[in-house]
Amino acid sequence: MTVPAGFFARHTRLVRTPLVPEVALHLADDVAALWQAMEDDEGTPGAGDASPFWAAAWVGGQGLARYVLDTPDLVAGRTVLDLGAGSGLVAVAASLAGAERVLASDVDPYALAVIPLNAAANGARGIEPVGDVLDADLPEVEVVLAGDVFYDLRMADRVRPWLFTAWVRGAVVLVGDPGRSQLPEGLREVAGYQVPDSGVDVARRTTVWRLP
Template identity: 85%
Template sequence: MTVPADFFAQHTRLVRPPLVPEVALHLADDVTALWQAMDDGPGAGEASPFWAAAWVGGQALARHVLDHPELVAGRTVLDLGAGSGLVGIAAALAGAARVVASDVDPYALAVIPLNAAANGVAGVEPVGDVLDDEPDVDVVLAGDVFYDLRMADRVRPWLFTAWVRGAVVLVGDPGRSQLPDGLHEVAGYDVPDSGVDVARRTTVWRLP
């Protein structure tokens, strides 16, 4: 499926997430209208506009990486469930040698290069589903990947395999019930959440 080049210009605007003002992203003011535009466009009904918001787990991870660039500098980094590419772009800004941004949504894969270009970073490579492949990266950054049980059941063993193979694994999440056991808290942030009056306490976790 090919997303028209002008789709994002028509339906999003460049926004700087509140916790990560260093990064500009093509996001939607009106997700309902965007959803309708996607239903009327290519691949109707096959994708959801999750990529059009800066999720709190991703913001926390991006903030942590920018504040601690030694975690990714000179390394190959995977942004798992990349969405807008926020976390991967933050890793590139922090000095990652290569960033692989994985998502299953063709709209996400189309917007990630635009967001990378808007921030003047190169080397962010959008790819599809990687969870059936062997992990081969130095760092895995997984923001908001435990949003439902089906996704969590796929992600948990894959992250553990990545850790066994020597990768640093960091997870950003506001405390969803599907989070696996054995994670260790490394940082916490109060992240403004769209549509909510109060910030959500969001944690960066490390495996193990």
């Protein structure tokens, strides 16, 4: 399916995320209303099958992006894969930190359409949106960044062996996650952050994990 021209201008606005204010993203103030727009307003076949995960800055992705910007040597001059890219926050952070090439992988056509817009809004270069890589041959990458990919059991079962294979083949593998029950064993914590929650006086902790 093709995302209608002007969709993001009508239904999102550029927002700077709490933990990564260097990056501005096209996000939705009301995700429920955005979902309705995807189903009805645009009249696009297949739009109702997509979940607008890309329209919010998930805390795991924010933590991972923060870590990448704070430790640029991790990605500088390298080929990077952002797995489950969503808005492209982590991909943008990797580009700004000096990555030579960034593959931003997602299954959602809306995510793949908004990633170039978010890259352009931040002057991020070398970002290439790509579809689902979990059932394909492992791309030639040196670093794999996976933010919030363990959000349910089905996704976790697909991602877990794929990340392990990437690590066995020599890639640095980092995961950003607030501690979901589906996280695999054997991960090593490398950083932790408190992410302010917009609109309320609380913060959520998220962690950056490394395999192994």
